[in-house]
Amino acid sequence: MIVSDRQTLAEDVRAGKRRALAKAITLVESTRADHREQARALVEALLPDTGKALRVGLSGVPGVGKSTFVEALGLYLIEQGHRVAVLAVDPSSSVHGGSILGDKTRMELLSRRTEAFIRPSPSSGALGGVAHRTREAMLVCEAAGFDVVLVETVGVGQSEIAVAGMTDIFCLLQLPNAGDDLQGMKKGIVEIADLVAINKADIDKAATHRAQAQMQGAISMVRHAHPDWTPPVIPVSALKAEGIDVFWNTVLKFRETMVANGAFAARRRRQAGAWMWELIDHDLRARFRANVRVAEELPGLQAEVEQGQVTPAAAAARLLGHLDNI
Amino acid sequence: MIVSDRQTLAEDVRAGKRRALAKAITLVESTRADHREQARALVEALLPDTGKALRVGLSGVPGVGKSTFVEALGLYLIEQGHRVAVLAVDPSSSVHGGSILGDKTRMELLSRRTEAFIRPSPSSGALGGVAHRTREAMLVCEAAGFDVVLVETVGVGQSEIAVAGMTDIFCLLQLPNAGDDLQGMKKGIVEIADLVAINKADIDKAATHRAQAQMQGAISMVRHAHPDWTPPVIPVSALKAEGIDVFWNTVLKFRETMVANGAFAARRRRQAGAWMWELIDHDLRARFRANVRVAEELPGLQAEVEQGQVTPAAAAARLLGHLDNI
Numbered sequence A, B: 001m002i003v004s005d006r007q008t009l010a011e012d013v014r015a016g017k018r019r020a021l022a023k024a025i026t027l028v029e030s031t032r033a034d035h036r037e038q039a040r041a042l043v044e045a046l047l048p049d050t051g052k053a054l055r056v057g058l059s060g061v062p063g064v065g066k067s068t069f070v071e072a073l074g075l076y077l078i079e080q081g082h083r084v085a086v087l088a089v090d091p092s093s094s095v096h097g098g099s100i101l102g103d104k105t106r107m108e109l110l111s112r113r114t115e116a117f118i119r120p121s122p123s124s125g126a127l128g129g130v131a132h133r134t135r136e137a138m139l140v141c142e143a144a145g146f147d148v149v150l151v152e153t154v155g156v157g158q159s160e161i162a163v164a165g166m167t168d169i170f171c172l173l174q175l176p177n178a179g180d181d182l183q184g185m186k187k188g189i190v191e192i193a194d195l196v197a198i199n200k201a202d203i204d205k206a207a208t209h210r211a212q213a214q215m216q217g218a219i220s221m222v223r224h225a226h227p228d229w230t231p232p233v234i235p236v237s238a239l240k241a242e243g244i245d246v247f248w249n250t251v252l253k254f255r256e257t258m259v260a261n262g263a264f265a266a267r268r269r270r271q272a273g274a275w276m277w278e279l280i281d282h283d284l285r286a287r288f289r290a291n292v293r294v295a296e297e298l299p300g301l302q303a304e305v306e307q308g309q310v311t312p313a314a315a316a317a318r319l320l321g322h323l324d325n326i
Helices: A003-014 A018-029 A033-049 A066-079 A127-143 A159-164 A205-221 A244-260 A263-290 A292-306 A312-320 B003-014 B018-029 B033-049 B066-079 B127-143 B159-164 B205-221 B244-261 B263-290 B292-306 B312-320
Strands: A054-060 A084-089 A116-118 A148-154 A169-174 A195-198 A233-235 B054-060 B084-089 B116-118 B148-154 B169-174 B195-198 B233-235
Touching (some): A003 A018, A018 A033, A018 A127, A033 A127, A033 B312, A084 A127, A084 A159, A127 A263, A205 B205, A244 A263, A263 A292, A263 B263, A292 B263, B003 B018, B003 B033, B018 B033, B054 B066, B127 B148, B127 B263, B159 B169, B169 B244, B195 B244, B244 B263, B263 B292, B292 B312
Parallel strands (some): A084 A116, A084 A148, A169 A195, B054 B148, B054 B169, B084 B116, B195 B233
16 A cells, blocks of 8 residues: 555545445454554554544453343444444454454344444454454544444453453443352453443343342452442343443443543553553564574473473573574 | 582582572572572572472461461471471562561561571562562572472562462462451452461451351352362461461362362463563563663653554554664
């Protein structure tokens, strides 16, 4: 892509042209080196128009009704005059080649609206790469005028941490039949949730109430990142579009509280800085691994370290000794 | 130190000579470059004699009675025929220059025993460096024949993660007056605890019972790393030396379970590999920061990234562009 094309693309994205938006996101999702370079320049050009959306992270295990919830929330937000982009970070897509490609068909009503833009997870790459591309896609959507960006993920692996690390508020979707382990809730997830919604609350009110109390108890056990905020647990029914307004008003209340105490801006600053360091660390490690002698010795040395035959310090020193300078 | 001196030191450590042990640990704790090099060689020489101890991590906030607990446990273990080394990772020591230097005087009975060796936290450096030196000190103690190594930390910052990352079992010490937030328990700590002890259980049995139930409830909310293990909550009184035997038998039960399912060996392999990569990443970043042009541009660029004026990708690319090769 030559520079003038890129300028046109940036202009068309800013004008909210749908085809340009899709093209731009395809560009930021590409793993080709020349595309990566173009994507970086494009996002750089769009940067002044980014940052104005409310970035909402959403996680829930398969079966929790996430697509239905996102559709209900999206339609509600459009009613309120918003433009909504839905992005995804799906760690399993790196294995399955895009396991939630079906999102658009599952969110049939939402995907037909011009005020909405739904994009499944980039279909290949390690989580770090997928997360990076989703972050860039988020900026593109903001430049295109979407003022709410929902970033969803399935409750597997490290993807929640990645999503919480790129959004202003991280919401957890749960089911009423919590059981002992809250649907096998993963390590540290309670701690990073700013808000919990219990979906399918219409089916069994007593179970919902129990799950709500149990969840609220779990939340009270751990200190939230902000002393001003105890994450609320909100019953919703995405299918019946019940409780969506309460959910959204709580999201807004969170934003209001965090803007007032300065945590909102601080979180964004921290995220941007951390993102830069992630990219630097990733590149440094790639350069390290690309060193011919490191590449030769690393597998054997790592195995010896793991077997306790070489100390980690000695192995690190030997490998690093192969680097000339940096 | 010349090579023959180092060989003598290694031999004396292996022979369990106390002065050699203290000298060796002073060496691994030193931040001087020539000492670091000697320490690496010493630990490498001792490596075949390491790995045989049970490595027990222990965390608890100030006031929980950690020193009293460690003393009671240490004396109990000596009675059982063990030799016990007590090390510490204290993140605050990097600020205060060794805030738990008083440990030895607080553990008066234990410190007088020849079967025990107590070493406070290295007194300076960032947590990563302190943790690294404690890991090396642990190996030195193992080579000196200590078959139980207790690594303690205060419940602040990232130090628990560091201690859990260098031990076979991570234990959390709590008080009965749990209150709503379990003494302000930090993010993710419930998740990494393999075992919880409620100290001062003799003072108020009803409160202890409530805290036990509350803690067990919190534990049941999160999935432990091993499906074979639900972390037990054990009431103890360190002051009266009550429950120490139950505590230790539970530690042994954990080891037995994890050895049987292979998780014990896997945890050590993972820890060794992660340690090597930590050292590599740390060095790569240090080389990066040492680049003259990077050092010049980094502060300004990082600020621009945090203000949203430059994208993280563009900043990372510009900084990395200053490196010739690696």
